[in-house]
Amino acid sequence: MNSSVEKMRASRKELARYDYKPASIERGYSGKTLYINISDQTIKSKDVTDQMKDIFIGGKGFGLWYLWNAVQPETKWNDPENEIVISSGPVGGITQYPGSGKSLVVTLSPLTNSVMDSNVGGFFGPYLKFSGWDALEIQGKAEKDIVILIDGDKGTVTIEEIDFQPGASHLISEQLTEMLAENEKDKMHISVVSSGSGAEHTNVGILNFSFYDLRRKAARMKQAGRGGTGTVFRDKKIAALAVKYSSLTGRSNNPADPAKISKTGVKITREINKFDNEQFRMRQIGTANLMTPMNDYDLLPVHNFKYGSHPDAVKISSDVLRDRFTQNMPDGCWIGCSLSCCKAVDNFELKSGPFKGEKVIVDGPEYENAAGLGSNCGIFDPDYVIEANFYCDTYGLDTISTGTMIAFTMECYENNIINKEITGGLELNFGNAAAAMELIHQMGRGEGFGLIVGQGVRRMKQIFAEEYGADPSFLQDIGMENKGLEYSQYQAKESLAQQGGYAMTNKGPQHDEAWLIFMDMVNNQLPSFEKKAEALHYFPMFRTWFGLQGLCKLPWNDIVPEGNAQTDSPEKIPEHVQNYVDLFNAVTGKNIDKEEMIRQSERVYNFQRIFNLRLGFGTREHDAAPYRALGPVTVEEYESRAERYDKQLEEDVGINPAGLSIEEKIKAMRKYREERYETLLNVVYKRRGWTENGIPRPEFVRELGIDFPEVMEVINKYI
Amino acid sequence: MKIVGVNEELCTLCGACETTCSTFYFKEDNRLKSAIQVHETDQDPGNVISVCNQCGKCIEVCPVEAISRNKKGIVLINKKTCVGCFNCVGVCPTGTMFWHEELVIPFKCIACARCTKECPTEAIFMTDVD
Numbered sequence: 115m116n117s118s119v120e121k122m123r124a125s126r127k128e129l130a131r132y133d134y135k136p137a138s139i140e141r142g143y144s145g146k147t148l149y150i151n152i153s154d155q156t157i158k159s160k161d162v163t164d165q166m167k168d169i170f171i172g173g174k175g176f177g178l179w180y181l182w183n184a185v186q187p188e189t190k191w192n193d194p195e196n197e198i199v200i201s202s203g204p205v206g207g208i209t210q211y212p213g214s215g216k217s218l219v220v221t222l223s224p225l226t227n228s229v230m231d232s233n234v235g236g237f238f239g240p241y242l243k244f245s246g247w248d249a250l251e252i253q254g255k256a257e258k259d260i261v262i263l264i265d266g267d268k269g270t271v272t273i274e275e276i277d278f279q280p281g282a283s284h285l286i287s288e289q290l291t292e293m294l295a296e297n298e299k300d301k302m303h304i305s306v307v308s309s310g311s312g313a314e315h316t317n318v319g320i321l322n323f324s325f326y327d328l329r330r331k332a333a334r335m336k337q338a339g340r341g342g343t344g345t346v347f348r349d350k351k352i353a354a355l356a357v358k359y360s361s362l363t364g365r366s367n368n369p370a371d372p373a374k375i376s377k378t379g380v381k382i383t384r385e386i387n388k389f390d391n392e393q394f395r396m397r398q399i400g401t402a403n404l405m406t407p408m409n410d411y412d413l414l415p416v417h418n419f420k421y422g423s424h425p426d427a428v429k430i431s432s433d434v435l436r437d438r439f440t441q442n443m444p445d446g447c448w449i450g451c452s453l454s455c456c457k458a459v460d461n462f463e464l465k466s467g468p469f470k471g472e473k474v475i476v477d478g479p480e481y482e483n484a485a486g487l488g489s490n491c492g493i494f495d496p497d498y499v500i501e502a503n504f505y506c507d508t509y510g511l512d513t514i515s516t517g518t519m520i521a522f523t524m525e526c527y528e529n530n531i532i533n534k535e536i537t538g539g540l541e542l543n544f545g546n547a548a549a550a551m552e553l554i555h556q557m558g559r560g561e562g563f564g565l566i567v568g569q570g571v572r573r574m575k576q577i578f579a580e581e582y583g584a585d586p587s588f589l590q591d592i593g594m595e596n597k598g599l600e601y602s603q604y605q606a607k608e609s610l611a612q613q614g615g616y617a618m619t620n621k622g623p624q625h626d627e628a629w630l631i632f633m634d635m636v637n638n639q640l641p642s643f644e645k646k647a648e649a650l651h652y653f654p655m656f657r658t659w660f661g662l663q664g665l666c667k668l669p670w671n672d673i674v675p676e677g678n679a680q681t682d683s684p685e686k687i688p689e690h691v692q693n694y695v696d697l698f699n700a701v702t703g704k705n706i707d708k709e710e711m712i713r714q715s716e717r718v719y720n721f722q723r724i725f726n727l728r729l730g731f732g733t734r735e736h737d738a739a740p741y742r743a744l745g746p747v748t749v750e751e752y753e754s755r756a757e758r759y760d761k762q763l764e765e766d767v768g769i770n771p772a773g774l775s776i777e778e779k780i781k782a783m784r785k786y787r788e789e790r791y792e793t794l795l796n797v798v799y800k801r802r803g804w805t806e807n808g809i810p811r812p813e814f815v816r817e818l819g820i821d822f823p824e825v826m827e828v829i830n831k832y833i
Numbered sequence: 834m835k836i837v838g839v840n841e842e843l844c845t846l847c848g849a850c851e852t853t854c855s856t857f858y859f860k861e862d863n864r865l866k867s868a869i870q871v872h873e874t875d876q877d878p879g880n881v882i883s884v885c886n887q888c889g890k891c892i893e894v895c896p897v898e899a900i901s902r903n904k905k906g907i908v909l910i911n912k913k914t915c916v917g918c919f920n921c922v923g924v925c926p927t928g929t930m931f932w933h934e935e936l937v938i939p940f941k942c943i944a945c946a947r948c949t950k951e952c953p954t955e956a957i958f959m960t961d962v963d
Contacts, residue, residue, distance in 0.1 A: 209917055210917065210918055210919055328897065328898050372934075373934030376917075376932060377934065380922050383920055383923025387924045442893060444896045444920070449896045449918060450917075454894075
């Protein structure tokens, strides 16, 4: 054991302790929630009610319900009342089906000031459940840095002070794992949740959930990336959470029908083995397999979402990244995941920052990191992308928001909205990897221009307008945020359905709700507003379901079964939908069908929409999109796709572009596209059972069975 | 190493191997719990004998390192370590990592040779391979 870990062990000071007998798991639930108030160090067990299971299911549903009960309409993200709730879900923790170990984090976000949910891998959620807790609910604020330890083997929960530096998340994971493990094998039984120094200085802090990689002998990390969950965590002065559980078996979740789970799991694992190499190559490249097709289809964000492709994108292509990833490793972020997409670059020597010269494991880059930190900033250097990915993770910065924030500052810099004086000497031109890297280090250190950038695009727009005299309307057009959250890394401009898929989200523009670009733009499967509305009902609901169960979305459609193209609705992957229905029923002993599956999601989705309303958001105005997400803002942007846009003006808008100036064409195009977006909102709201202002209709809320008095009180104010 | 060799042309589908294996390891005569399984196909040769050739592909994918080779080269599952994810079943190139709905973990041939002693036609036998 190294000396720093010995020192940590010697320094452990117990502030509070709770002994318990871990509840046995029955059909996917322990039936208990662990509540901890770190202000007064209360630790207690709460019952999970049947009503919670029926209406909110688990995962994100439980998080939303607990948070609703914890906060008031005026509660802010940094008030002690705000909570961080972590819950997996009833299916979470099974080992037989890929992608079954997710945790959902729910909190009030410093970026949006509203409800945030983030889906993350790692061992924490399943181990938490098997240690006796369906959810962990943390409220209050500590005075000094604390660590919360849950030992499911011994049945203890402790709040402790431990002497270690909480700045670098990869070291926290590694050192706490080492401190808690009795031997090498025992490290597999531990999962740590932590953040880093960047989370203390910015609004885009993440939570890293660790999973021990037996072959690499390292505590690797997956990220709850979106919306500043790590910022809340560090504001509460939580240095880390850790759970230990050492009795995992194929029956730990105690399902009602284990045979059906095994059968379904073996079927898809065989399918992955047979088809993955010829389909998405998830086991070789992970989500970075999208780099090449996105560029080919003009969908890769380039230069702050101005363009959709770039000749240099080949330098960070799918195959370039594949060659950097170590191959033939069981890279699942939960035990038994056969899709195994959690790729890593091994022995990467860092060229900058506090760990310069050290060789590290970099988890990723995934697609979002390579696109956000790379192409969107005009940087086509794989070494930069990998290094930036590492530092974002260990500083606790969301790679998606960080990419979009840096891209925004670069466009502002190139438009002389900000200059070297303001940036502290950083020449933030597109493509300047050194400047971008320094900005990330500044966010990690809490210094210089990094402090401004780290506040997010929405705050930067205000600062640049108020302090540097920038034109607010131009900043609104090019600042890629909605609801305060930065856009994730897909070019939505040419797909109306995806524009709605992003800006109509509950938490802000994250593709986990709806990813319709291919269906809409490439395959033209959604030609009418009605079809787009149907897709923007079905897919957000279907995808919400994963977050209720403790599941990952990827094994749904990143592997496609034989004969799928011949089904009635190939875009839904009907066989896999049935797999999920079977899994839920096999775990819980209930008997849902694919319609009830959507209904389960509708309850939680609408509850979240109403939660937004309760906090002062959630109406139509909050579903507005920056024009950059809808169409070409600038002359060079129009010119880059002039042929396409001219044709649209002529055929769709009914205007002859000949003789018009570029500015006139942009104006005409904008009017057309903004009107179409408003029409889209109308038809989608109607399909979702909402008013024209985006309020869930009272009769629909009653039909869903979420008509609690306090819920009806919120919507009645808007009806 | 010594593994179970097969000569499918000699197999009569009598099932003696299956009975021997499942009875010894699972205390019941149940061919679905046998680590060697025989069945008829409409191809040539008509009868197929499924038994592990000890290739070790399963070792690579086990997330908890429960599968390893012993000194004799035989691939074994550590029952205490296995978490029953069946990744090994999914990747097995010969379909001879078996699973059964009543069992939490998979099972496979460990080249104990018991079945070969009961085969009346010498369709299975112990053989040396590299």
